[in-house]
Amino acid sequence: xxxxxxxxxxxxxTALTAYVVLAGADFGGGVWQVLAFxxxxxxxxxxxxxxxxxxxxxxHVWLILVIVLLFTAFPAAYSAIxxxxxxxxxxxxxxxVLRGAAFVFRAHAAQAAGAQxxxxxxxxxxxxxxxxxxxxxxxxLGSGKIRVLNEKVNPDYITPWLSPFPIxxxxxxxxxCAFLAAVYLTYETSGELRQDFRKRALWAGLVMAILAFLTLxxxxxxxxxxxxxxxxxxxxPLVIGMVVLGLGALIVFWLGHYRLARLMSIGEVACIVWxxxxxxAPYIIAPDITITGAAASQVSLQAxxxxxxxxxxxxxxxxxxxxxxxxxxxxxxx
Amino acid sequence: xxxxxxxxAQMGTSLAFHIVFAAIGIGLPLLLVIAEGLWLRxxxxxxxxxxxxxxxxxAILFAVGAVSGTVLSFEMGLLWPGFMKFAGGIIGMPFSMExxxxxxxxxxxxxxxxxxxxxxxxAHWLTTIPLAISGAASGIFVIAVNGWMNSPSGFRMxxxxxxxxxxxxxxxxxxxGPEALHGTLASYVSVGFxxxxxxxxxxxxxxRTEYNKRxxxxxxxxxxxxxxLQLISGDLSARFVADNQPAKLAAMEAQYExxxxxxxHIGGIPDPKTGTVNWAIELPCGLSFxxxxxxxxxxxxxxxxxxxxxxxxxxxxxxxxxxxxxGMMLLGLTAWVGFLFWRxxxxxxxxxxxxxxxxxxxxxxIALEAGWTVTEVGRQPWIIxxxxxxxxxxxxxxxxxxxFISFTLLYVGLAVMVIWLLRRLARIKPEHEDGxxxxxxxxxxxxxxxxxV
Numbered sequence: 083x084x085x086x087x088x089x090x091x092x093x094x095x096t097a098l099t100a101y102v103v104l105a106g107a108d109f110g111g112g113v114w115q116v117l118a119f120x121x122x123x124x125x126x127x128x129x130x131x132x133x134x135x136x137x138x139x140x141x142h143v144w145l146i147l148v149i150v151l152l153f154t155a156f157p158a159a160y161s162a163i164x165x166x167x168x169x170x171x172x173x174x175x176x177x178x179v180l181r182g183a184a185f186v187f188r189a190h191a192a193q194a195a196g197a198q199x200x201x202x203x204x205x206x207x208x209x210x211x212x213x214x215x216x217x218x219x220x221x222x223l224g225s226g227k228i229r230v231l232n233e234k235v236n237p238d239y240i241t242p243w244l245s246p247f248p249i250x251x252x253x254x255x256x257x258x259c260a261f262l263a264a265v266y267l268t269y270e271t272s273g274e275l276r277q278d279f280r281k282r283a284l285w286a287g288l289v290m291a292i293l294a295f296l297t298l299x300x301x302x303x304x305x306x307x308x309x310x311x312x313x314x315x316x317x318x319p320l321v322i323g324m325v326v327l328g329l330g331a332l333i334v335f336w337l338g339h340y341r342l343a344r345l346m347s348i349g350e351v352a353c354i355v356w357x358x359x360x361x362x363a364p365y366i367i368a369p370d371i372t373i374t375g376a377a378a379s380q381v382s383l384q385a386x387x388x389x390x391x392x393x394x395x396x397x398x399x400x401x402x403x404x405x406x407x408x409x410x411x412x413x414x415x416x
Numbered sequence: 417x418x419x420x421x422x423x424x425a426q427m428g429t430s431l432a433f434h435i436v437f438a439a440i441g442i443g444l445p446l447l448l449v450i451a452e453g454l455w456l457r458x459x460x461x462x463x464x465x466x467x468x469x470x471x472x473x474x475a476i477l478f479a480v481g482a483v484s485g486t487v488l489s490f491e492m493g494l495l496w497p498g499f500m501k502f503a504g505g506i507i508g509m510p511f512s513m514e515x516x517x518x519x520x521x522x523x524x525x526x527x528x529x530x531x532x533x534x535x536x537x538x539a540h541w542l543t544t545i546p547l548a549i550s551g552a553a554s555g556i557f558v559i560a561v562n563g564w565m566n567s568p569s570g571f572r573m574x575x576x577x578x579x580x581x582x583x584x585x586x587x588x589x590x591x592x593g594p595e596a597l598h599g600t601l602a603s604y605v606s607v608g609f610x611x612x613x614x615x616x617x618x619x620x621x622x623x624r625t626e627y628n629k630r631x632x633x634x635x636x637x638x639x640x641x642x643x644x645l646q647l648i649s650g651d652l653s654a655r656f657v658a659d660n661q662p663a664k665l666a667a668m669e670a671q672y673e674x675x676x677x678x679x680x681h682i683g684g685i686p687d688p689k690t691g692t693v694n695w696a697i698e699l700p701c702g703l704s705f706x707x708x709x710x711x712x713x714x715x716x717x718x719x720x721x722x723x724x725x726x727x728x729x730x731x732x733x734x735x736x737x738x739x740x741x742x743g744m745m746l747l748g749l750t751a752w753v754g755f756l757f758w759r760x761x762x763x764x765x766x767x768x769x770x771x772x773x774x775x776x777x778x779x780x781x782i783a784l785e786a787g788w789t790v791t792e793v794g795r796q797p798w799i800i801x802x803x804x805x806x807x808x809x810x811x812x813x814x815x816x817x818x819x820f821i822s823f824t825l826l827y828v829g830l831a832v833m834v835i836w837l838l839r840r841l842a843r844i845k846p847e848h849e850d851g852x853x854x855x856x857x858x859x860x861x862x863x864x865x866x867x868x869v
Contacts, residue, residue, distance in 0.1 A: 136530035139482055139522040143515070149489050150515040153500050154508025161501035164493030168813040175490050176826060179483040183830055186479035190472065190837050239813055378505025378581075385509050385583040393516035400523045400546070407527060407534050 086383035090155040091366075091373050093390060094148055095359040101144035103262070103351050106255075108138045110263025112181060112209020113256070114282060115202055122275055127202065129271050129279075130263075131189060136408045140401070142182065154386055158233070159366040159376035163219075165235040166228040166367070170215045170243050177212030180204050210256060217255030221248030224308045224362045230370040247304025250297045257293050258351065261286035265331070265347050269340040270409075280335075287332045294328075307368045311361035320357035324350055420807055422816035423495045426823055428792070430487055433827045435788055436781060437481030441521065442555050442600060443607025444474050445548035447634055448528070452541045462626050466634070468532075469841070475529050476837050480830055482522065487823075495816075499799050499809035502578065506571050507564045509583040514557035520550035555603065556596045563591035566791065567660055568800050594656040595791070597649045601642050602787060606780030608639025609746060613777020614842065616770045624765075632773065633763040639780065640750040646743065651706075657794075658707035658715075661801065663725065664794035666718040667732035669703050670696075677701040678715035683737065686729040691719060693733075727796045735789035742783035749776050 084092075111130040118126040153160035164171065181204075188201035222228060227242035228235070242248070264283030268276055301309045311317045327350040335343035364372045377383065417425075448467055455463035489511075493500045524547040531540055564570075570586025571578040612635030618628040657665050665671075670686035670693045671678055680703045684696025701711035708715075718726050749772055756764035799806040 136526035139479065140519065140526055142482065142486070143519045143522050146486060146489055146518060147512075147515045150508065150511045153493060153504040154512050155505075157501045157504025157508070160493050160504060161497035164490070164500070165497045165811055165813060168494055168811065171490060172494060172819055175487055175494075176822070178486055179826060179830070182479055182483040183833070186476055187833050187837060190476055190841070194840075235812070237812065378508070381581055382505045382509070382583050386512055389509055389512050389516075393513070393519075397516055397519050400520055404523045404526055407531060 085374075086380060086387060087155065087373050087377035090151060090377075090383055090386060090390075091359075091363075094151045094155075095356060097144050097147045097151065098359075099352050099355045101141070101148060102258070102355055103348050104137070104141035105144060106213065106259040106351070107262040107266050108134050108141055109181070109209045109213045109256075110259035110261070110286075111267075112185075112206045113260040114263055114267070114279075116206035116210065117282070120278065122278055125275050126278055129267055129275060131185075133267060133270055134185065135189065137404065138182070138185065140404060142178075145178075151386070155378055155383055156366060156373070156376040157378055159371050162228070162230045162235050162367055162371055162376075163223070166230075166239065167219045167222060167243055168239055170219050170222075174212050174215040174219070177208040177215060181208035181212060184208065209259075213255045213259045214252035217252035218243045218248040220255070220358070221251030221305070223367050224305045224358070224365075226305060226307055226368045228367050228370075230367060245304065247297075247300045250293065250300050250304075254290065254293045254297060257286060257290040258354070261290050262347060262351070265335065265340070265344050268335075269344050283335060284332070287328075287335070291328070291332075305368075307365070308358070308361045312357065315361070317357045317361035320353045320360060324353035324357060327353060417817050417820075419814070419816040420810050422820040423810050424806065426816070426820040427491060427495055429820070429824055429827060430484065430491055431788070431792075432785060433831070434481065434484040434488055435784065437477055437484060438555055438558075439603035439606050439781070439784055440474075440477045441481045442551045442603035443638070444470060444477070444611075445544060445551045446604065447607070447611065447638060448474070449541075449544045449548050450638075451634060452544055456537060456541055462630050465627055466631050471529055472841055473838060474525070476834060476841075478521075478525055480834055482518075484827075484830075485518070495811055496799065496809040497811050499804065502804060502809075503564075503800065506578060506581050506583065506586045507561050510557045510560035510587045514554045517550045517554035517557060520546055521554060524550070552600055552603075555600055559596040559599050560587050560589070560592045562791070563593075563595045564589045565799065566595070566795055566801050567591040568803055573803070590660065591656060594649070594653040598646070598653045598787070601646045601649055602780070602784045604642040605639050605646055605746065606784050608635045608637070608642065609749075609773075609780045610777050611635035612639060613774045616773035616777075619765065620767070620770050620774060629763050629765065636753055636763075636773070639746070640753050643743075643746055643750045647747070650743070654707060655709075661794070662716040663718065663721050663727060664732070664790075665707060666716060666721075667727040667729040667794050668736040668790060669715075670729045670733040671703060671715055671717050672719050672729075674714065674717040674720050676704065676712050676714045678703040678713075680706060681733070684733075686733055688730070725797060727794045732790055732794045735786040735793065739783045739786035739790060742779040742786065746776060746779050746783070749773065 111134050115127055115130055118124075118130075120126075149160075152163075184201045184205035188198055188205055191197045191201060222243040222245075225242060225245065225247055227238075227245065229238075230236070261283060264279050264286050267279040268283055271279060301312065312321050327346050331343050331346035331350055334346060362368060364374065366373060366376055378386075448470055451463050451467040451470065454460070455467060524543045527535070528540070528543045528547055531543060535543070564586055567589045568586075569589040570582045570584070572580045612632045615628045615632035615635065618625075619632065654665075657668070669678070670681055670684065672686075672691035672693075677700065679701065680699040681693050681696040682699065684693040686693050703715055704713040705711045707713065718729060752769060752772065753764055756766075756769065795801055797805050797807070799809045
């Protein structure tokens with residue numbers, strides 16, 4: 083029987099996977115907003131806005147859920163993460179604010195071309211910076227450079243995240259977002275526009291593969307604990323899954339099976355997030371804060387699990403409705 | 417400015433900013449339920465036009481509320497790691513409930529805003545109901561946490577560590593009921609009167625259209641219906657504070673000395689040096705009566721608390737006066753509107769009344785901000801009342817001052833953008849939405865002329 087803190091940790095990783103799969107693509111939309119060019123620049127931007135409009139806010143809530151679960155179930159970890167990663171998290175927060183606000187403001191500033199261009203740039207710029215910063219924070223957690231001794235965070239607020247390994251994880255996160263967005267947009271568009279996004283997805287997939295390859299040697303010294311589990315340990319099957327699904331997704335995509343490619347890309351993301359989580363377990367912050375060590379009291383965790391179970395009963399049918407109406411084949415749609 | 421002051425200022429700014437959008441997220445969906453419901457029932461297209469206009473405003477305002485709320489969920493840890501480490505396991509549960517409520521809000525907002533053509537009219541109207549419920553629910557859950565900070569419960573302190581934790585008892589702390597009621601009603605009141613003011617201004621400018629009249633009527637309906645309830649809820653809150661947070665009550669009323677038959681200070685500036693209140697109108701025994709419903713009750717004064725455990729009466733008393741003053745003016749307006757409606761049985765539209773509605777527009781939000789200031793500044797120096805000092809919870813990381821300044825600038829920028837967009841939205845005639853760009857082009861023309869001038 084799994085103990086409560088491990089179940090909550092598993093739910094958090096699942097929520098994080100949903101965040102990367104869904105909101106990651108919304109960040110990627112911002113990347114392609116900036117990189118829109120060619121004869122169909124405006125159509126590309128419209129397709130991005132159309133795809134994101136109805137869902138981005140719901141997608142964003144997955145992050146809130148992860149944060150809320152973190153401070154309810156693992157308050158000591160939340161406290162230490164907020165202290166050690168104060169600067170990148172604050173900057174990411176500014177990025178989150180600017181991205182969301184600029185996206186909506188842009189849609190409502192119709193006919194004010196200057197303001198729209200300006201807001202589009204803010205939306206795009208913030209969408210590029212934010213996933214890099216969030217990726218750096220995740221990289222820092224596994225690096226072993228954040229030390230928490232006697233319940234005090236070692237006052238080094240810079241090097242744990244501003245080092246080659248976390249930076250690489252940040253860039254990888256950005257490439258992943260761009261790749262996902264282009265894959266989804268290829269599926270959701272048609273004609274020449276589809277060809278535009280198809281090319282972008284292939285390029286992003288290539289960049290992602292190169293970055294992943296370059297990250298490997300950095301992991302040996304940058305995050306030795308992770309490296310052990312990823313290279314030949316409990317996370318190895320997921321690494322293999324990631325490589326197989328990643329290459330498979332690219333091949334299937336290249337052959338034009340966009341729906342299957344989308345599915346395989348989602349599988350690839352799940353392998354990445356779960357691979358990281360398994361490699362990092364039992365640590366939330368390697369090597370000083372563990373899942374069990376940082377957990378709240380059993381009563382609190384059980385109450386939380388009850389809330390999660392009850393909440394899911396409301397949440398999942400609502401989410402299904404949202405995606406069925408906007409992402410399914412709806413005859414009523416224009 | 418020291419780091420602790422910067423942290424408090426940043427948290428305060430973030431909350432003061434977010435609270436406006438949170439209140440709108442509670443109040444506006446209820447109006448959407450009513451307006452679109454009336455359209456379905458009466459088929460009067462004016463209601464549809466109103467609902468569509470408000471939907472666009474909701475899109476802008478909700479997005480700002482969502483991102484500023486995200487800021488808060490991070491800032492609690494970034495600025496107050498000591499607090500979250502202590503409190504997360506005890507009072508995190510209502511936060512996770514709020515997470516689900518926020519999820520439902522975001523999902524149904526997407527369905528509502530983008531579903532006009534994809535859903536049947538009835539299904540579309542139905543999406544407003546979970547939106548209104550989850551909007552109110554998220555506020556109520558978050559207030560449970562604030563209630564706990566004001567009246568901590570659900571654990572026992574043993575050797576400086578919380579033990580016997582009971583998350584349900586923490587959530588159902590005694591401050592939750594009065595605070596949640598007062599805060600939720602305040603949201604309906606602020607949004608109702610603010611919206612009514614927008615249309616009153618329109619009518620005063622000569623646009624005596626049915627659209628403007630009904631828009632104003634719906635706003636007034638919500639504001640005037642909720643305001644009398646707010647008086648009762650205010651009384652509950654005051655008595656709660658009197659019984660549980662005597663230092664806050666003393667600061668609210670700038671009562672320095674402990675005494676029976678304590679007077680009510682109307683106006684006035686507390687002078688911390690002499691321990692008196694200057695230039696106040698004193699109502700004999702007023703405070704004792706209001707706080708305890710007994711003119712001879714003894715009210716504990718600020719001087720009876722250790723010097724480092726007193727909230728600042730200058731801020732708390734002024735904010736309390738502002739809240740009560742704004743509430744009283746809205747009460748007057750409600751009585752006036754109610755009287756006219758009772759006599760004439762139609763939407764009142766005299767010029768003086770319209771002017772009053774227009775002028776009272778911001779009062780609900782002013783009272784909301786002031787009331788929130790009373791609760792929070794009145795809780796100081798404690799972050800968890802009587803248990804944990806704010807200074808002990810602050811982050812050890814350096815450089816909080818520049819970050820506070822940057823966030824303030826960010827919020828100023830957002831506020832400017834929101835006002836600009838809402839003004840544009842108000843100027844687009846409702847008849848011309850959905851594809852007719854002619855009017856928008858006119859606006860652009862107009863803006864260019866303005867720019868030239």
